Amino acid sequence: MWILFAFGSAIFAGITAILAKIGIKNTDSNLATAIRTIVILVFSWLMVFIVGSQNTISEISTKTLIFLVLSGLATGASWLCYFKALQLGDVNKVTPIDKSSTVLTMILAFIILGESITLLKVVAMVIIFIGTYMMIERKKTEEKAVKNNKWLVFACGSAIFASLTAILGKIGIQGVESNLGTAIRTIVVLIMAWIVVFLTKKQGDIKKIDKKSWKFICLSGVTTGISWLCYYRALQDGQASIVVPIDKLSILITIIFSYMFLKEKLNKKSLIGLILIVVGTLSLLV
Numbered sequence: 001m002w003i004l005f006a007f008g009s010a011i012f013a014g015i016t017a018i019l020a021k022i023g024i025k026n027t028d029s030n031l032a033t034a035i036r037t038i039v040i041l042v043f044s045w046l047m048v049f050i051v052g053s054q055n056t057i058s059e060i061s062t063k064t065l066i067f068l069v070l071s072g073l074a075t076g077a078s079w080l081c082y083f084k085a086l087q088l089g090d091v092n093k094v095t096p097i098d099k100s101s102t103v104l105t106m107i108l109a110f111i112i113l114g115e116s117i118t119l120l121k122v123v124a125m126v127i128i129f130i131g132t133y134m135m136i137e138r139k140k141t142e143e144k145a146v147k148n149n150k151w152l153v154f155a156c157g158s159a160i161f162a163s164l165t166a167i168l169g170k171i172g173i174q175g176v177e178s179n180l181g182t183a184i185r186t187i188v189v190l191i192m193a194w195i196v197v198f199l200t201k202k203q204g205d206i207k208k209i210d211k212k213s214w215k216f217i218c219l220s221g222v223t224t225g226i227s228w229l230c231y232y233r234a235l236q237d238g239q240a241s242i243v244v245p246i247d248k249l250s251i252l253i254t255i256i257f258s259y260m261f262l263k264e265k266l267n268k269k270s271l272i273g274l275i276l277i278v279v280g281t282l283s284l285l286v
Contacts, residue, residue: 002238003285005230006246012227014253016220018261020083021091023216027209028202029083032217034193035206037079039221040228041190044183047229053177060176060184067172068181071165072188078161079189080196081154089151091258096135096273097155099248101162102281103129108167109241120283121241127280128245134273135266169232170240178233186228245281252278 024032048054085094106125109115173181197203209217227250234243255274258264266274 002234002236002243003246005234006238006243007249009227009231009234009247010250011253012223012230012250013247014250015257016223016227017086017091017095017250017254018257019216019220019223021086021258021262023213023220024083024087025213027213027217028200028205029087030080030193030196030200031202031205031209032213033079033083034190034197036217036221036224037186037190037193039218040225041183041186043222043225044179044186044229047179047225048177048183051177051179053180056177056180060180064172064175064181065184067168068176068185069188071168071172072185073192074161074164074168075185076189076192078158078165080193081157081161085151085154085158088154090264091254091262093136094151094155095251095254096132096270096277097152098158098162099251099277100129100132101159101166102245102248103132104159104163105166105244106241108163109170109239109244112167113170113240115239115241120286124245124280124283127276127283131273131276131278131280134276135270166235166240166244170235173232173236178236179229182228182232242284245284249278249281 020032020036023036082094082098085098103125106121110117169181169185172185176184231243231247234247252274255264255266259266
């Protein structure tokens, strides 16, 4: 059952990237992140009350709470980097870098969580790494190269913090109902996101957001909320070294939609890289 939740997470995460890309086109990325987190918070707590897990808050241990908070902080940092990268670069270039967190997460899962290392997992990890590397397209002109470097730095930061999110979340989610755990860590992400908005003095830009941007920012918040609920439900029962790669298959959904709606195309090398990522990930299910 956790495999189905993992695939559900991937589908909605893939849709999120496209909605967010459109939503932040004319909006500061940090402000957009903070706004969409409000939507996620409302959605996640709504799910908590639907399943009735709010009554178990008093039963959460200090250790569980600490790891949920740390996971929330890592998520906030990953998001801020990710959406800044999306604002500076193409979806089909930013997403592969962000999804490279798969390999790092698998390594950390082996080291920190003590999950089993098999030859199949090692081969899959190598295939995913090669595929990700092939999808990183270098710009040729000097002007574009400078811009490329900027989004690349943020995209790499997103991948690193995303890996920490998965490991910390795996530890924290074990001692709490998954919907409640997701809702608690979302509070941390919300606080962090708005602190960044006020530090950068972008709160006044809310008045400048047009209706179209509001619509897509909020929609991306809903899809993210659904993705998170599926993701942490899968993490609760499944191995992080398998759940995370499946979740990162969202790259396939993202690239398909980026071609359909944003007219972003992959070259032959990137397409081969994408195929390798998909093959490497699906091999983990054998």
